[in-house]
Amino acid sequence: MKFTDGYWMTRPEYEMHFAVQCCGASATPNALRLLCASVPVHGRGAMLNHAALTVTFTAPMEDVIRVTVEHWRGVADKGPHFELTEAPVTPEITETDAEYIFRSGKAAAIVSKGDWKVRYTGDGQPLTASGYHAMAHAFNRENGRDYMIDSLDLDVGERVYGLGERFTAYVKNGQSVDIWNGDGGTASELAYKNVPFYTTNRGYGVLVENSGDVSFEVASEKVERVQFSLQGQKLVYDVIFGGTPKGILERYTALTGRPALPPAWSFGLWLSTSFTTSYDEQTVTSFIDGMAKRDIPLSVFHFDCFWMKENHLTDLEWDPEVFPDPEGLLRKLKARGLRICCWLNPYIAQESCMFDEGVEKGYFIMKENGDVWQTDMWQPGMAILDVTNPAAREWYAAKLRRLLAMGVDAFKTDFGERIPVRGVKYYDGSDPLRMHNYYSYLYNKLVFETIEQVRGRGEAVVFARSATVGGQKFPVHWNGDSSASFMSMAETLRSGLSISHSGFGFWSHDIAGFEQTATADVYKRWAAFGLLSSHSRLHGSSSYRVPWLFDEEANAVVKKFARLKNRLMPYLYAAAVEAHEQGVPMLRPMQLEFPEDIACEVCDTQYMLGGSLLVAPVMHTDGHVDYYLPEGAWTSLLTDGVVRGGGWRRETHDYLSLPLMVRPGSVIPMGRCEEKPDYDYTDGLELHVFGQPEGEVTVKVPDLKGDTAATYVVRMADGQVRVSTDSEKPYSVILHQQENK
Numbered sequence: 001m002k003f004t005d006g007y008w009m010t011r012p013e014y015e016m017h018f019a020v021q022c023c024g025a026s027a028t029p030n031a032l033r034l035l036c037a038s039v040p041v042h043g044r045g046a047m048l049n050h051a052a053l054t055v056t057f058t059a060p061m062e063d064v065i066r067v068t069v070e071h072w073r074g075v076a077d078k079g080p081h082f083e084l085t086e087a088p089v090t091p092e093i094t095e096t097d098a099e100y101i102f103r104s105g106k107a108a109a110i111v112s113k114g115d116w117k118v119r120y121t122g123d124g125q126p127l128t129a130s131g132y133h134a135m136a137h138a139f140n141r142e143n144g145r146d147y148m149i150d151s152l153d154l155d156v157g158e159r160v161y162g163l164g165e166r167f168t169a170y171v172k173n174g175q176s177v178d179i180w181n182g183d184g185g186t187a188s189e190l191a192y193k194n195v196p197f198y199t200t201n202r203g204y205g206v207l208v209e210n211s212g213d214v215s216f217e218v219a220s221e222k223v224e225r226v227q228f229s230l231q232g233q234k235l236v237y238d239v240i241f242g243g244t245p246k247g248i249l250e251r252y253t254a255l256t257g258r259p260a261l262p263p264a265w266s267f268g269l270w271l272s273t274s275f276t277t278s279y280d281e282q283t284v285t286s287f288i289d290g291m292a293k294r295d296i297p298l299s300v301f302h303f304d305c306f307w308m309k310e311n312h313l314t315d316l317e318w319d320p321e322v323f324p325d326p327e328g329l330l331r332k333l334k335a336r337g338l339r340i341c342c343w344l345n346p347y348i349a350q351e352s353c354m355f356d357e358g359v360e361k362g363y364f365i366m367k368e369n370g371d372v373w374q375t376d377m378w379q380p381g382m383a384i385l386d387v388t389n390p391a392a393r394e395w396y397a398a399k400l401r402r403l404l405a406m407g408v409d410a411f412k413t414d415f416g417e418r419i420p421v422r423g424v425k426y427y428d429g430s431d432p433l434r435m436h437n438y439y440s441y442l443y444n445k446l447v448f449e450t451i452e453q454v455r456g457r458g459e460a461v462v463f464a465r466s467a468t469v470g471g472q473k474f475p476v477h478w479n480g481d482s483s484a485s486f487m488s489m490a491e492t493l494r495s496g497l498s499i500s501h502s503g504f505g506f507w508s509h510d511i512a513g514f515e516q517t518a519t520a521d522v523y524k525r526w527a528a529f530g531l532l533s534s535h536s537r538l539h540g541s542s543s544y545r546v547p548w549l550f551d552e553e554a555n556a557v558v559k560k561f562a563r564l565k566n567r568l569m570p571y572l573y574a575a576a577v578e579a580h581e582q583g584v585p586m587l588r589p590m591q592l593e594f595p596e597d598i599a600c601e602v603c604d605t606q607y608m609l610g611g612s613l614l615v616a617p618v619m620h621t622d623g624h625v626d627y628y629l630p631e632g633a634w635t636s637l638l639t640d641g642v643v644r645g646g647g648w649r650r651e652t653h654d655y656l657s658l659p660l661m662v663r664p665g666s667v668i669p670m671g672r673c674e675e676k677p678d679y680d681y682t683d684g685l686e687l688h689v690f691g692q693p694e695g696e697v698t699v700k701v702p703d704l705k706g707d708t709a710a711t712y713v714v715r716m717a718d719g720q721v722r723v724s725t726d727s728e729k730p731y732s733v734i735l736h737q738q739e740n741k
Contacts, residue, residue, distance in 0.1 A: 001215035001229050002176075003138055003149065007222070013142045017051035017071070019116040019135040025100055027093045032057045032102045032109075036116055036135070051137055055118075059104035060086040060238065063251055065120065066209075067109070069148055069235040071137040077234070078431040080211055080388075080438045082469045084255050107241040120152075120204070122241035127204045128152040134225065137233075148235035151217075151227035158202050159601050160218050160226060161591065162501035164195035164467075165479060167491040170498065170589070170604035172198065172218045179214040181417040181437050181466055185515070186482040186491050192417055193467035193477060194437055195502040197252065198226065201591065201601055205248045207256070209236040211438035211468060212431070231433065245501075245592040246584050252503055253583025257473040259505035260448070261580040261706045262535075264573055264678040265339055266410070266461045266476065268299025269531070269562045271546070272539035275304050275514075280322045281329050287546055288336065294548070296559045297566060297675045301333055302341040302412060302463075302539065313379050314344055315352035316399040330407035337676065340408045341463065345415040346396075346443050350374070350381030354399075358383060363392035366425050373424050384419065387442040388435075389427035397450040404454045409461075413447050416440040416466035440466035448474035458705055463508070463537070475506040476535045484513035486619040489526055493617065494604050496533070497589045505579030507587055508535035510545075517543040520550040521621055524557045524655040529617035531561035532609055532660065534576070534586040557655050563674035570669035570681035570701045575610035577706045586610060590628070597630045599648075606659075612666035613637065616659035623652045625659060632664035635690045635736050662736075665693040667714050669701050682710045685731040689714060689721055701727075 003014050010016050017038040024035035036053040039046065056068040092103040100111040106123045117131040130150055138147040154160070160172040167186045168175055177189075184190025196208035198216070208214045210230050217227040228237065238255070242248030253259075271287060273279045284301065291298045307326075309319040318326040330340055348354050348364065358364050364383040365373045372383050386392050400411065419439045421432045430438075444464045452460035464477045471477070479495045482488045492509045499507060511530035512518035517540070518526065527547070530536045538545040538558075547554035565572070575586045584592075588608040590600035606616040606627045614634070616627035629645030636643070637660045643649065651659060662668060672684035681701050693716050703709040710727035721733050 001147070002217060002221045003147075003229070004221060013140055015139040015141060017053070017137040018133050019053050019055070021116055022111060022113055023047070029090055030058060030088070032091070032093050032100060034100070034111060053135065053137060055135070057091070057102040057109050059089045059091040060084070061251070061255060062087070062089050062105035063107045063122075063241045064255065065102065065104050065107050065109050065239045067150075067237050067239065069135060069150060070233060071146065071148065072233045075233045078429055078434075080430045080434055082209060082211060082256065083441075085257065086255070105241075106243075107239065109239070120239050122203055123243060127202060127239070127241065128154070138229075145231055146233055147229050147231055148233065149227065149229040150235060150237065151222060151225040152206065153225055154200070154219055155202060158200050160198050160200050161589070162195065162198040162205070162498060163216060164502050165191045165193035165495045165499040167191065167495050170494050171602055174220055175218050176220050177216040177218060179216070179437065181419075181440060181468065183415070183417045186480055186488060186495065191495070192465050192480045193471065193499060193504075195467075195469055195499075196228070197469065197502055199245065199248050199501050201245075201595065203241065203243045203248070205240045205242065205252055207238045207240060207252065207469070209238065210434065212434040212436070245595050246582075249501075249503055249583045249585070249592075253472070256503060257470050258581065258583050259472045259475050259579050260460065261458060261576060262461045262475050262506060263459050264569065264704045265299050265676070266535060267569060267572060267576070268536075268566065268677040269297060269558075270300040270302055270341065270535070270537040270539075271298055272302040272537060273304050273306075274540040274542070274544055276306070276542050277544055279306070284329070284333075287544070288333070288338070290546055290548060294555045294559060296547070296555065297562050298338060299677060300339045300341055300410070302343070302537070304343045304412070304539070307342055311349060311380060312352045313349050314347060315349070315354050316344065316403065317353060327406055334407055339410065341410040341412055342403060342408050343412045343414055344447070345413070346385040346387065347378055347382045347415060348385065349379035350383075355383065358385070358392070358395075361391065361395070362427070363389060363395055365420065368423050368425050373420055375420075377418065378415075385443075386427050387439060387446060388430055392427070393446050397446060400447065400450045401454055404451065409455070410451065410463065411447050412463040413444050414465055416443045437468040441468050441470050444471060444474045467504070472502075472504040475504075476508055477504055477506070478508040478510065478535075478537065481514045481541075482510055484516040484518035484522055486522060486525070486621070488513050489522070489529065489617065489619050490605060493529070493607070496587050497604060497607060500585040500587050500589055500592065503583055503585075505583065505585045506534045506576070507585070508533055508537055510537060510539045512538075512540070512545060514539065514541050516541075518550070520554055523547070523550045524554050525618045527554070527557050528561050528658050529615070531558070531565050532615045534572070536562070536565065553655055560656055566674050566677050567670050567672075568668075569677045569679075570671050570685060571610060571612070573681070573702050573706075574669070574700060577702050580706065594630050599628055600630065603628055612663045612668060614659070614661040614663065618653050618658050623654065624650055625653060626650050627659050629661065633691055634661040634664060636660060637662050637668070640736060662690045664691045665697070666690050667693060667697045667699050667712075669699050669712070678704055680709075682727050682729045682731070685710075685729070687712060687714065687723065687731060687733045688736060689716070689733060690736045692716055
């Protein structure tokens, strides 16, 4: 949201009250509170008939400074509020002749006593600042609404990342971003997962603690700053010092929540019925038989919307005309080693058998006049589950438990973005504006925790589309409705890079796009990309996604990369454990893994999968791919060829190949099993040693619960590899020699 007309002028509809001068301070052991005048104060009475801002600094955890800016403090706060895990520390508050200094660990806020300015530092180094015409209250004379604003300086060369899932340019400088969940596909500025948190390449991040429509102007309205604003009388934000990109995410996810560890079986290939296609037991069986016939390993079968009866979505009842014996079908599928996922959402059609009961018991979002809120957008006459009502949550969860008892293992939690804000009320009295985004958190939490209660900790997984702050705790998330093109493939990757900066450890997408039907060319290239993501799903809209419907080579591509992914599970699941324990995502932007390399700050067509594998998907019909390698001798995992880094490369690859490069000095543990992702990773383990590891490299191989099953310490001396381990099981060492190419 923009408030100014150029640098000097204010837009005529706004009355602005900027923080101009600090004119009073008080401190407690845990807080520093300042009174900021909106006019220069030259004597007593100068502030009569003028607005003032109250600014309070607190420390919700070490290295984090919370800034609360208030205009009128008497406005009721109806919530909701993000669920944060705070570890408050006692700040160090000092005063000099010219400044007030507030310290939380290595982070500090330094406030000038004269003209208003706050400088933020980390470990003694400048981070950012809020100064002239930055912090303000605004009143819109036309609509009568109040807004709170602040803007933080950007240094020369400073780049901004994150703000949730974004399909626009990876570096956010120059963009206007509204934090508002929307069902808009992947080719617009709308996004399904909006997170009011950004990071920069200067070692810090900023979280705005409001679940409503926060508006960011990222070097756009004021090209020297990131401005954030919201409707209301209070603005709360946290300046998070991490020092490094990983350090920022570790602190951020410590505050907002770390991702749960998904079960190992979920990392295998998922196959879907697709959306509007016709299917029954015979269709499902033919797909599974076809995959088995072609030696393509399959882990999960997904039933999309129409496992339920048309126009009855959502009733959580199998369509008896299509699936007369669902229990028998699920038993057959599970006997083949498959897990089962079913589609659902929180929208209840008027024809659903759940509708009348939900109306009678008050389980839906209501209008202010007492009617049930309804719409014809999506399902005729649909209502929406009120997730703030404990009885409604239990009612919905009971129906999920019945499906879980039947043999369902996971749910695709679709939608959750089209949540009304005008003229509605919630059971718990939450502010509808702030519930719009936050609905996704409560919805996915309800489904995830229901699975966890039935299946046990470590066995819960959803396939979620909508999210906000904290949603990362309930994996997995996919990027929504992409199209069947290379352009959409690129915007899909940008969304994955963006959401990785927002604390989401696990991420997926519809291989070959959701809308339309891909060419065989796009399908095969996207399959390699999809099977080198944390989670991999074949899913579409109006056509099936089994590979043999594209061409014969598509079978070979899916087979090769599905089997490779299963062999990589000792490495991949260790990266998953890292995401769960430290908040560092599996899909890592180059900037996250190589912050010292300036070229990596803008790379948006490649990524690191874990800390050691670089993936550059091919996105051109002629098979060419441009990618950047940091310094060192990198080895292709597919060909064993060695490439010297330190610059950009252009290569041409066939459909069974792409740049899949191993970081110099890495040790990649690989398993023996190609048929499934969940097996004993230490049984017949291969330790692939690339180049000359420096010092000792410790490889921890997890078991299927995420605990360490075995540790291998690899040393290189005199050209020989020596390994010490606590495992009694046999393993082998494969040394990949490096020569210049």
